[in-house]
Amino acid sequence: MNNTFSYHRFLLMLRKEAADLRPQFIKILLISFGIGLIIFFFINYSFGISGNSSFEIVRFVIGALVVVCNILFAPFILYKRFNYRTTGVNHFMLPASQLEKWLSMFFYCLIVTPLLSIAALTLADLCLLPVYPLAGTTLWFSDDSVSHIFAFMPTVNFFIYILIYQSLFFFCNIWFQRSKVQKTFAVLIIISVVSTLFSTLLAGLFPIANVEDLVKITVENTNEMQIATTLIRSVYEGPTPWPTVALLLSVCTFLGIYYAGFLKWKEQEL
Amino acid sequence: MVEINNLTFRYGRNNVFDNISLSLGPGKIYGLLGENGVGKTTLLRIIGGLLYPKAGNCKVFNVEAGKRLPSVLQEIFYIPEDFVLPPVNILAYAQRNGAFYPNFNMLQCENYLQEFGVPAQRKFTELSFGQRKKAFIAFALATNVKLLLLDEPTNGLDIPSKSQFRRLAAQALTDENTFVISTHQVRDLENLIDPIIILDNNEVLLNHSVEEISSKFDFGSDFERLFNAVIADKAKFRQMFN
Numbered sequence: 232m233n234n235t236f237s238y239h240r241f242l243l244m245l246r247k248e249a250a251d252l253r254p255q256f257i258k259i260l261l262i263s264f265g266i267g268l269i270i271f272f273f274i275n276y277s278f279g280i281s282g283n284s285s286f287e288i289v290r291f292v293i294g295a296l297v298v299v300c301n302i303l304f305a306p307f308i309l310y311k312r313f314n315y316r317t318t319g320v321n322h323f324m325l326p327a328s329q330l331e332k333w334l335s336m337f338f339y340c341l342i343v344t345p346l347l348s349i350a351a352l353t354l355a356d357l358c359l360l361p362v363y364p365l366a367g368t369t370l371w372f373s374d375d376s377v378s379h380i381f382a383f384m385p386t387v388n389f390f391i392y393i394l395i396y397q398s399l400f401f402f403c404n405i406w407f408q409r410s411k412v413q414k415t416f417a418v419l420i421i422i423s424v425v426s427t428l429f430s431t432l433l434a435g436l437f438p439i440a441n442v443e444d445l446v447k448i449t450v451e452n453t454n455e456m457q458i459a460t461t462l463i464r465s466v467y468e469g470p471t472p473w474p475t476v477a478l479l480l481s482v483c484t485f486l487g488i489y490y491a492g493f494l495k496w497k498e499q500e501l
Numbered sequence: 502m503v504e505i506n507n508l509t510f511r512y513g514r515n516n517v518f519d520n521i522s523l524s525l526g527p528g529k530i531y532g533l534l535g536e537n538g539v540g541k542t543t544l545l546r547i548i549g550g551l552l553y554p555k556a557g558n559c560k561v562f563n564v565e566a567g568k569r570l571p572s573v574l575q576e577i578f579y580i581p582e583d584f585v586l587p588p589v590n591i592l593a594y595a596q597r598n599g600a601f602y603p604n605f606n607m608l609q610c611e612n613y614l615q616e617f618g619v620p621a622q623r624k625f626t627e628l629s630f631g632q633r634k635k636a637f638i639a640f641a642l643a644t645n646v647k648l649l650l651l652d653e654p655t656n657g658l659d660i661p662s663k664s665q666f667r668r669l670a671a672q673a674l675t676d677e678n679t680f681v682i683s684t685h686q687v688r689d690l691e692n693l694i695d696p697i698i699i700l701d702n703n704e705v706l707l708n709h710s711v712e713e714i715s716s717k718f719d720f721g722s723d724f725e726r727l728f729n730a731v732i733a734d735k736a737k738f739r740q741m742f743n
Contacts, residue, residue, distance in 0.1 A: 232571065232572045234570045234572055240571065240601070243600050243601060246597060247597045247598060250587070250597055251587040254588060312585075317583045317584060318585040320579060320584060321585075324551070324574060324577065324578070324579055325598070326574035327571055327574075327601065328570070328571050329569065331571075500553060501546065
């Protein structure tokens, strides 16, 4: 018997999880659908910009935000209780390999959840279409929808940022047993503070962008600030070889966090 | 079937087991007894691979339990004292989860459910705690695993269900499988459990068959009397059985 991966067992695992997680999937669908409708009504009636391009952009951005939030919070929504003493026993004692269980979690958090969110947002648009013909010119079903999607298509960097954050949320869901969301945000705050300090120190290494320039935000030094920001950006996103190095580092970061999560999860005690 | 060698386990600074060794063979229903907090549930969880020993090892079917290999897990089933089951229909649950166990028998599961009087088409969330427990026990017995670990299985069961449980457990036992039942309700399981394991602080006080114990100490098949006598004079029983 293959104790590492069996295609048959993996399919059984997916089927079992699909049934067990159905209430959570319905929750994701309903919330995304509700937000889809709320966004439309809120923007339409508050700002009255329905039908113009700004309306479409705002809808797209908020819609994308809903999808991103669902991806980030998927581990908490779907697998919050998997490492609780009472609820986790079934998960850990199920005769499937650690890899199969891990991949199944991955599949539902990273593939199924965003698809469900997009489906719900699309459904919200479909429901609006007959009532508000103008909705036909909005994001998901407009004549120019393809061009819009391409115009606002997130970059590779965007997806990598999402994966870095998602891997962190995934990891925290495994690492913490109680108050997971709160502790995850605490971790994010700590990481932000540390990385800000680190980048401030890094910026100090450059002659134009010294620490004072970054800290003193006054009218006089706005120009220098912009120069410093541009310089930092040119270092981070600028010409070769930095983009490739930055990209590789980012990919290694989220893969590393996912792997660390896997190791922690393998050793989880209940 | 289960080999525990020089096992040490602690929660933080609280030592639960200190260098204990134990061997569990097939074809028996072990009764795991002990006062509150001596580590009955911990021992079951270590055997199930849910907790890791701090020292020594626990092997199930010659494999380290903590590895949680599918080939081992498909021959173990653990029923904790408190459990949460998904909000799904019992039969659908049995079908989906039973597929992971090679010897699972759906017909057997339906029969056990019927004997326990649990409506098979209902969702777990629609059942009382006792009914949920009976449904879970029915599923566990139908998996026909070689090692069944039960933590306080009779807690929450009504009187007729307790005797049904005894009958079904005795029926389900074969020469190839082993049940380990941790309990405080020794009277509920009299005539079912044999051998008896009594745990005390950090150690195994007793691990012998009822026949062996009876030959040295007359307790008239009253397990509660035996347990009280062991706890009252541990040194005497240590000397008697070692």
